[in-house]
Amino acid sequence: MSQHQMVGYMPGDTFIHRLSGTTKLLAMILISVACMTTYDTRFLLATSIFSLVLFKVSHIKWSDISFIVKFIAVFSILNILAVYLFSPEYGTVIYGSRHVLVEGVGRYSITQEQLFYEFNLILKYISSIPFVLLFLLTTNPSEFASSLNKIGVSYKISYSVALAIRYIPDIQVAYYDISASQQARGYEISKKASIGKRVKGAMQIVFPLILSSLERIEVISTAMELRRFGRDKKRTWYSEKKFTKNDFLVIAFAIVVTLLSFVLIYTNGSRFYNPFQ
Structure with a gap:
């Protein structure tokens, strides 16, 4: 099997590689919890962009992760389709309105609310999965x-x-x-x-x-x-790595991001950001 198809630790000397493994684990858990608990589109967009920037900083090549990303993408798409198949009107229930884009058969119409809800689900995958991959690829x-x-x-x-x-x-x-x-x-x-x-x-x-x-x-x-x-x-x-100032800064940043997600839940009055109101 070629090396680029394997998913495991890849040595490097980037800022992320130099962080302690415990720091990366705590940051991954905290940010993943933040992304999973909120459906605020603004927050998820920001964390999605941030996670992709981290991949650029870590100097991980697309060929190193293409196989696993495609594998995850297939199952993510299947999950998105399953959500629509079993709950095609769930978005209208969440956001309290119904704007039909395409009339379908029975309850299978395409609404703005359902598309927006499933768009948030996609953002959840994009914002959380890269942190898991970064942890696996940069941690000895x-x-x-x-x-x-x-x-x-x-x-x-x-x-x-x-x-x-x-x-x-x-x-x-x-x-x-x-x-x-x-x-x-x-x-x-x-x-x-x-x-x-x-x-x-x-x-x-x-x-x-x-x-x-x-x-x-x-x-x-x-x-x-x-x-x-x-x-x-x-x-x-x-093999032992001592905590440095960067480790404490990254942990503090992850805590702030997590707290921000809970603040947004309180501000929005629920886990969902509703642009239809």
Whole structure:
């Protein structure tokens, strides 16, 4: 599998890379909570632009994330369509008005309110998902584990989190290796095959992937047990990064952004910004 298709830690020397892993985790959680709780379009637009600017600052190339972004985009579009399919008038209920753009059959008309509501859903994805990707791509798993342990999290939990993050690229490698093996046996799951065959082929990959993952987990746990992992209450870390002034500034900024989202909810009288009033 080519390197650009993998999603994992990518070393760098940018402002974001130099931040502590704990700082990035706290900022990601706080801003994600802010984006998920509010439907204020102005706030979501601002955070969406900010998240895209951070990608530019981090010097992450499109080729490094194109696969995962396209994968997420497909499921996001399916979710947007499902929202309209099951609740085509939900926007009119939220905003208390109904401006029809296209008359449909039964309740399936296209209204400004529904489009505006689903536009906000799209902004939620754009504003929150990039922060998660930035965290995964710019955080060294070992350094992140040491940072968690430094703020009081058990080193066993910290190490487990680091292993989970480090394991993401390994899962991708295993997926593509199994996929190549399946295609060598005659299962066509490339873009040339129909959607039905590709779905069937993907399902045939999942089961071997689960088995190989369980086998690898057993090997790792046995190796850790043989090395007496967990015997002592404390441990030292090879990779450890101290908090700097930038870390405290980023955490403070994330807290301000979160508080701003709650202020907007109070100002608007609800989670929704209503331009139809």
